[in-house]
Each structure stands twice: as structure tokens, then as C-alpha cells.
Amino acid sequence: MLARHVEERLVILFRQSKVIGGLYRSLGQEGESVATAYALERTDAILPLIRNMGALMTMGVRPLEIFRQYMAKGTGNSRGRDLNIHIVHLPPAGANEPVIVGPISMLGDSISVAAGIAMGARMRAALPASRRAPGEDKKPPLVAMAWIGDGATSTGAFHEGMNFAAVQRIPLVVIAEDNKYAYSTPIARQMAIARIDERAAAYGIPHEMVDGNDMLAVYDVTKRMVVRARAGEGAALVGVDTMRMQGHAQHDDMRYVPKAVVDEWQQKDPLLRFRRVLVERRAATDKELDDVDRMTKAYAAGEADLAVNEPMPDPATVTRGVYAGDDFAVPRVELVKSPFAEDGSSA
Amino acid sequence: MAVITYLEAIRQALFEEMAADDRVFVMGEDVGAYGGAFKVTEGLIDRFGEARVIDTPISEIAIVGSAIGASYMGMRPVCEIQFIDFIACCFDMLTNFAATSRYRNGAGVPIVVRGPSGGGVGGGPFHSLNPEAFFLNTPGLKMVEPSTAYDAKGLLKAAIRDDDPVLYFEHKFLYRRIKDDVPEEDYVVPLGTAKVRRAGKDLSIVTFGAMVHTALDAATQLEAAGVDTEVLDLRSLAPLDRESLLASVAKTSRVLVLHEATRTGGIGGELAAIVAEEAFEYLDAPVVRVASEDSPAPYAPPLEAAFLPSVDKVVAAAKRLVDY
Numbered sequence: 199m200l201a202r203h204v205e206e207r208l209v210i211l212f213r214q215s216k217v218i219g220g221l222y223r224s225l226g227q228e229g230e231s232v233a234t235a236y237a238l239e240r241t242d243a244i245l246p247l248i249r250n251m252g253a254l255m256t257m258g259v260r261p262l263e264i265f266r267q268y269m270a271k272g273t274g275n276s277r278g279r280d281l282n283i284h285i286v287h288l289p290p291a292g293a294n295e296p297v298i299v300g301p302i303s304m305l306g307d308s309i310s311v312a313a314g315i316a317m318g319a320r321m322r323a324a325l326p327a328s329r330r331a332p333g334e335d336k337k338p339p340l341v342a343m344a345w346i347g348d349g350a351t352s353t354g355a356f357h358e359g360m361n362f363a364a365v366q367r368i369p370l371v372v373i374a375e376d377n378k379y380a381y382s383t384p385i386a387r388q389m390a391i392a393r394i395d396e397r398a399a400a401y402g403i404p405h406e407m408v409d410g411n412d413m414l415a416v417y418d419v420t421k422r423m424v425v426r427a428r429a430g431e432g433a434a435l436v437g438v439d440t441m442r443m444q445g446h447a448q449h450d451d452m453r454y455v456p457k458a459v460v461d462e463w464q465q466k467d468p469l470l471r472f473r474r475v476l477v478e479r480r481a482a483t484d485k486e487l488d489d490v491d492r493m494t495k496a497y498a499a500g501e502a503d504l505a506v507n508e509p510m511p512d513p514a515t516v517t518r519g520v521y522a523g524d525d526f527a528v529p530r531v532e533l534v535k536s537p538f539a540e541d542g543s544s545a
Numbered sequence: 546m547a548v549i550t551y552l553e554a555i556r557q558a559l560f561e562e563m564a565a566d567d568r569v570f571v572m573g574e575d576v577g578a579y580g581g582a583f584k585v586t587e588g589l590i591d592r593f594g595e596a597r598v599i600d601t602p603i604s605e606i607a608i609v610g611s612a613i614g615a616s617y618m619g620m621r622p623v624c625e626i627q628f629i630d631f632i633a634c635c636f637d638m639l640t641n642f643a644a645t646s647r648y649r650n651g652a653g654v655p656i657v658v659r660g661p662s663g664g665g666v667g668g669g670p671f672h673s674l675n676p677e678a679f680f681l682n683t684p685g686l687k688m689v690e691p692s693t694a695y696d697a698k699g700l701l702k703a704a705i706r707d708d709d710p711v712l713y714f715e716h717k718f719l720y721r722r723i724k725d726d727v728p729e730e731d732y733v734v735p736l737g738t739a740k741v742r743r744a745g746k747d748l749s750i751v752t753f754g755a756m757v758h759t760a761l762d763a764a765t766q767l768e769a770a771g772v773d774t775e776v777l778d779l780r781s782l783a784p785l786d787r788e789s790l791l792a793s794v795a796k797t798s799r800v801l802v803l804h805e806a807t808r809t810g811g812i813g814g815e816l817a818a819i820v821a822e823e824a825f826e827y828l829d830a831p832v833v834r835v836a837s838e839d840s841p842a843p844y845a846p847p848l849e850a851a852f853l854p855s856v857d858k859v860v861a862a863a864k865r866l867v868d869y
Contacts, residue, residue, distance in 0.1 A: 321615065361602055
């Protein structure tokens, strides 16, 4: 709900011309973004894509950071140098915090970077104690999770990264989202295979397809892959069947998608479905869920208001921080209470 | 001191940095059991094991991409590109990911990407590249190219210890042809420092890499013709040692820029522009460039000889410059 409300608030800011550049909604994909990340431990690594804002917030990123980024504020993690969810959080080695590496626009690149993060963590575990940070020994072996859309699985970078992770038996779980369109190109023009998870067959790693709008199913499949990766059994890929319910960005009216398809997927909205499950199983009442809806909406609005009034970056800083050693401070990504328990477990 | 080859100096730098710092590791194609296509990494796997000397698939994107990821976790990867020509395959990863990372999010990428560069060995279009100009227009990257064994070792150590991505171009023509005295004790050659290889007062040849030796041979011939030539070895292409460049121009007032990459769009244009902008009043003649011809690198020895800069070409250009 929070992800949806943050984005709806961003739509308002976009219409007020306060969002700089494009706004890329994850409408319809919030459920899988949250449920996949929820299968991780708090100290794991995530490499989300633009439509995985829900994963960021699941790992504890404060919504304020997202608003700052979208409005190119000087207070944001990228200080107005880069867009939207392009944030990076590299915590001290012993900290009970996630590693977060936002995407770059060359989709596919983050797969091998994710593999390197997990490989680097594995190498750190082999360092002598004198080289390790306090608390580092207590952390569970790191699993990296990277999301990728159907379009980006067509890149060479995707192939190289997947293959490398497979042969090195790297604890990497890739969430491959079939959201039916890459910008305007339908998946049938992206791949000749029927299911996106079959991409993984070439790498000899486990893969499974899941109904991406069923949050519990997504969680279950992803959790299995995360557990086996953490146990040293190597990389895996989860194929997520979902639908991008808006255009590539706000300017895109999605005229290339038949209306019937949109209507059909509207009935499968992941938030509505999860809500029904919670109520049916008596995990929550409608009233409680309405309260959560109101609270998250108000929270998103409050965070947006805070960000709106923050300053833009100082033009005099334009060449600062290109290289090490010029002492140009970078604000750390602000983390708030996340669903994870203090000991880092998500169970 | 010990006399060692340029190649041995590179290998020593890798050995010593890996021994001194457990975070340093090597990855690339055939770098492990085989010891690298030119045997630069020979013996590393025996000493440090396959966890720190990683044979990768033929995947330059994955090599550099995973190095970026590992560096985010505090490791110090050294990637070997089997022939530097293949660096084009990971151009995106270097220019878009690595080079921008610190600027975007303060996330430094302390990686070294090294590989055999340059021609003169009959390598043809895909084994002869000097790629520095591809990357010169990308803020965030550093680039070095040694011309001596001493610098090969000292620059590689400095590159590995540097907190930014460094492209380390080693000239394959020099691997076993160049030997010099290298100290036993630890030292570095700081990035961004040029060195005057030969002092002179009539003309400055500004160059780097294998062309330093071409320039020195040309200087010897020019001396016989009464021209006192200075040879400035840039060593580091990004950052550039502008002070040493401008000091040499102020001293000689005549500049010949020499590089092995092709002429158009090469680093020579940038060097000439710096001189024109900042030292115009010192010049007694236009800046002259000597570089490879504007064609792909050819294979046949007579074609390659015609393609590459040579002592004769440098001497001829220098004489024109002095007579201007």
C-alpha cells in the first residue's frame, strides 16, 4: 500500500512539474516487489529496477529518499545527480543494514554487479579476522537479489552475468519480471520461449514461474530460492507473471495494449487480492486494512511535503565528487524501521 | 635493485599487492592455471589459490561488472582483459557504471582493469589497440601506461591502492624487450605524474608507453643533427600532469605530440588544445602530432610499419618543427 501511495503522491508532484524528468510507475507490480524482497534477510543485497520501489521500502528505505530523488533535491543520496530510485547504500561491513545498489539505465548491467556483490561478500568471509569488521562474523551469508524485466533479459549483459553467477555458484537470486511489455514491445518480440524463467535453463540453475500478483505465492517460491542460495547451492531465477498497468512512464498512454488485457489484469490487482486473503484468513479485518491504507497515504503525503521544501543542489558543486579525495560529503540513505526483526530475520 | 623485464615488473606488483592485502584478487580469462595469455599472472594461482585468481568465462561485461560489485563490498579486484581490444566489450560497464558511480552516489569503485595494448607485433585489427582516447572523454576513470619496468611496477601498485577505477594499459611490445633496475623494496609511482626521460631545450616530444622509446631513439638521431630534444613521458593519461607538460613547453617552445593510437580524435588533440589554451604565448611553432594513420590496425608487416609511428616519422616531423 505504501509503495502505491508513494507513487500516487509522485503523480501529483509530476503534474505540478515538481518531479524532474519522467515518472515510472510500478502499478500492478508492487506486490511482487515487496514479496520477493521480504524473502531476504535485512543484511542481504538488493539491486532493484525502476518498478521495484516496493523492494526498497521493504528493506527499510525511507520514502522521503524516493521523493528527494524524483525531485532532484540536493539532500538526496545522489544530490540531484541521478534519477528516481538510483540510490546506493553500502553499509559498514558489520552493520545490520542492507546493501542497496540502484539500477543504471543500461538494463542488464546490474546482474553481474549483483553477482560481484555476493562474490565479494563470500570473499570477505574468507578474510582473516583482523581484516573483518566488528559484527561481521554474526551476519548470515549474504544473498544478492536482482530484479530484471523481460526486455532486459534480452541483453548480453544479462547473459554474461547469469552465466558467471551460475559457474561460480554465487548466491544470487534473480527475479525476472514478465510484465508483458518492454516500453511498447510485447514479450513475444522479446523472446521465442513461452516462459521467462526458461531463460535460466541455459545456465543450469533452478528456475520457477510464479503468479506475480499472488504475494504469498511469490514469497514462497522466492524464499525457497533464497534459502538454497544461502546454503551455498548457487544462483536461481524466479519468473514472475505480472502486468505493467501503466505506460513505460507517465507520458506513455499505452495505446499499444488492448483494453481488454488491461481490464483483465485489473481484476488481478495484487493489493486487492492480498487484502482478500488477509480478510478471508482472518489475519486482518477490513477496518484494520482501511486504517493501514489511510496511515500509509498520510505517511506518503507527509514525506512528500518534507521533500518538496528541501533545496536543490548547489550548481557550484557540479564537478565535485567525480574522483576520490575531494571530501565531498554524500548523504547516507536514511533507513527506517523495516518489517525485519532487530536480529535481521524476516521469519 | 634487480634487473627485470617490464612483464616481470607487472607480475611482481600483482604478487606483492596480493601478499600485502588479502582484499586484492585477480580475475580474467585464462589467468589461473595457464597464467594468462602472456604469462603475466603465471604462478599467482599456486601462491594464492583459485579463490583469489579466478578464471572467468569469456565475458568482459561480467568480469568488470562483478569486479564493481566486489569492490562495493570492500575488495580490490584486478581484472585482466586478455587483449585490451576486448575492453570494447565492457565499454558500457566501465563508462556508464564504474565511471559514474562515485559521482552519482558516492560509491567508489576501486578496481583495476589491465591488459596488453599496442601494436608492432603483427596482431592485426583486433590485437593491437591503444584505447585511451575511447575513455579520455569519460570523467571518473583514471588511465596509466608505463614505459619502463620501474614504472610498470610502481604504477600498478599505485593503481591497485587507488580508490577509483584505473585502466592500466601495458604495452605488449615492451613485455620482454624492456628491462631495467627495479628496487627490491616497496614503492609506487603516483598517478598523475609525468617524467622527463631526456632533458632538452629545442623541442619537447610529449608521449607515453612504447612511443617513449621511439621518441628517445629519435632524440638520439636529432642530437646528431644538432637538435636538443626533451622527451616527456606522461605515464598517466588521466589525470594528466598538466604542470609538467606546460613546464616543458615553456622551456622549449616547440611541441611534438607522439602517440601510437590513430591520429583523429586521439589524446594528441587534447594535449595540443591544452598547450594552445594555456601556453600559446610560449609557442614558436604550431603543435605537431605524430600518430598512427587513420585506419584500422593492419596485419601484414609492411602495412603495420606504414601504419605505426616510427623513429623516421618522428625525426622528420621534429625537423619540420625546428625549421618552422
